[in-house]
Amino acid sequence: MNIGFIGLGIMGRPMAKNLINAGYALTVYDKFATVDDLVVLGAKAGTSNKDVAARSDVIITMLPNSPHVKEAVLGENGVIEGAKPGTILVDMSSIAPGAAQEICAAAKAKGIVMLDAPVSGGEPKAIEGTLAIMVGGDAKAFEMVKPILEKMGSSAVHVGDIGAGNVTKLANQIIVALNIAAVSEAFVLATKAGVNPEAVFNAIKGGLAGSTVMNAKVPMILDGNFKPGFRIELHIKDLQNALDTAHALNVPVPLTANIMETLQALKNDDFGANDHSAIVRHYEKLAKVEVRK
Ligand code: NAD
Numbered sequence: 001m002n003i004g005f006i007g008l009g010i011m012g013r014p015m016a017k018n019l020i021n022a023g024y025a026l027t028v029y030d031k032f033a034t035v036d037d038l039v040v041l042g043a044k045a046g047t048s049n050k051d052v053a054a055r056s057d058v059i060i061t062m063l064p065n066s067p068h069v070k071e072a073v074l075g076e077n078g079v080i081e082g083a084k085p086g087t088i089l090v091d092m093s094s095i096a097p098g099a100a101q102e103i104c105a106a107a108k109a110k111g112i113v114m115l116d117a118p119v120s121g122g123e124p125k126a127i128e129g130t131l132a133i134m135v136g137g138d139a140k141a142f143e144m145v146k147p148i149l150e151k152m153g154s155s156a157v158h159v160g161d162i163g164a165g166n167v168t169k170l171a172n173q174i175i176v177a178l179n180i181a182a183v184s185e186a187f188v189l190a191t192k193a194g195v196n197p198e199a200v201f202n203a204i205k206g207g208l209a210g211s212t213v214m215n216a217k218v219p220m221i222l223d224g225n226f227k228p229g230f231r232i233e234l235h236i237k238d239l240q241n242a243l244d245t246a247h248a249l250n251v252p253v254p255l256t257a258n259i260m261e262t263l264q265a266l267k268n269d270d271f272g273a274n275d276h277s278a279i280v281r282h283y284e285k286l287a288k289v290e291v292r293k
Contacts, residue, residue, distance in 0.1 A: 001057050003056055003057070003058050004026070004029070004046065004052035004056030004059040005043075006059065006072055007068075008029075008030040008038065011062050011126045012030075013037075014123070014126040015062060015092070016060075018129040018151050019148065020042055021041075022151040024151070026038070027043065027045075027046045027052050027055045028044070028052070029047070029052045031072075049072045050079065051082060053078075053079040053080070054083070055082075057088070058087070058088045058145055060091075060148075061073065061079075061089070061090070061092065062093055065093070065237050065241075066095040066099035068093070069095055069099065070102075073106075074103060074106050079107075079112075080112060083107075083110065085112070088112075089114040090117050090145055090149075091114065091115070092118060092119055092133070094119075094169050094173070094237075095241070096245065097167045097245055100165070101163045104116070104163075114162060116137060116163060116165035116166050117135040117136075117149065118169035119132065119169075120134070120172045121153075122216070123228075126152070129154075130153065133149050133155065133156040133157070134159050134168040135157065135159060135165050136161055136163050136164030136166065136168075137162040137164075138162075166241075169238070170241060173238040174253070174255070176213055177235055177279070178255055178259055179213040179214070180277060180279045183217060183221075184279050188284055188287045188291055189287075191290070198222055201214070201218045216277075220275060221277050221291050222292060222293045223292075223293065226274040226275045226278040226281075228274065228276075230276050231275065231276070232263055232271055232276050232279075233272040233273065235263060235276045236267065236272075239256055239259065239260045243256060262282050263279070266281065269281070269285075
C-alpha cells in the first residue's frame, strides 16, 4: 500500500514519521517546508500534490484550513489531477464541515473517495501516535484506512457522513478553548490570592476539575513556556469555523463568541503564534499577576 502525505508541519511531520516507522511506503510533499528528514527515514519526496497523488493508493492531507485543502486537492497540480479512481483521500486537517463536503463532492466526480478525519491531542500525541481521530464519510473506506489511522492515533471513531468529522472537531475545539480559559481565570485568582499555583495544580488535578487540558497546559503556564503546540491563530481559525457553522444552523454559541474575542485580543498583543496556553496571558494582564512557579 502506497501512502501519500501532504502537509508536513507541526502535526503532519510526526504523523508521517509514525507511518514510516510502522513500515508503510510514503511519498511526502509540502509546498513550503523541507522533507529531507523524512527522506532520510525512507520516504520518497514528491514534487507536487498531483505527483504525490499519482504515486499513492491512500493520500493523507494535514494542512492549515479549508482554502489550503481546496488548493492542494482541487487546485492546479492538485490531488484530483493525479489520483487514480478508487484512491482514498483522508483529510486530517481541521476545516469547515461545509468545505469538506464540497471537496468530497468534487473528488467523487473523479472517482476518489474522501474522508474527513481531523485529530485532537496536539503535537505531543502526534509524536506518540496517540491522537484521537474523528472520521466522517464512507464507512467502507473508513474500515479500509482504519489500520493506517491507528498507527497515528490511539482511537479512530467513525462519527457519520462526510463533514461529521469536522463537526466533531469543532465541538472539541470549543471545549478545549473554554477549558483553557476556565483554568486561566481560576489560576490567576489563586495566584493573586497568594496561593502557590503549582500547589493548586497538584491539589485539584485528580478531582472533578482535573482534565487532559489542565494536565497539558498548566505545566506550560507554570514554566512560562508558550512555544506551540497549537497556535492561537489556528484556534481562531477553528472558532471562526465553529461560529460560521453554528450561525448557519441558527445555534447561538455565546461562550464560543466570548473566548473568540479573547483570542482576538491576544493576537493584537502579538501572541498569535504562541501556544493556546497563552490564553492565560489575557487573564494575567487583567489581574496584573503572572501564574508562574
Ligand atoms: P502547520 O502550519 O504547522 O502545518 C501545515 C503545513 O501545510 C505547513 O508545513 C505548510 O507548508 C503546508 N502547506 C500549506 N499549504 C499547502 C499546500 N497547498 N500544499 C502542500 N502543503 C501546504 O499546522 P499544524 O499545526 O501541523 O496543523 C495542521 C492542521 O492540524 C490544522 O488544521 C490544525 O488546526 C490541525 N491541528 C493542529 C494541532 C496542533 O496542536 N498543532 C492539533 C490538532 C489539530
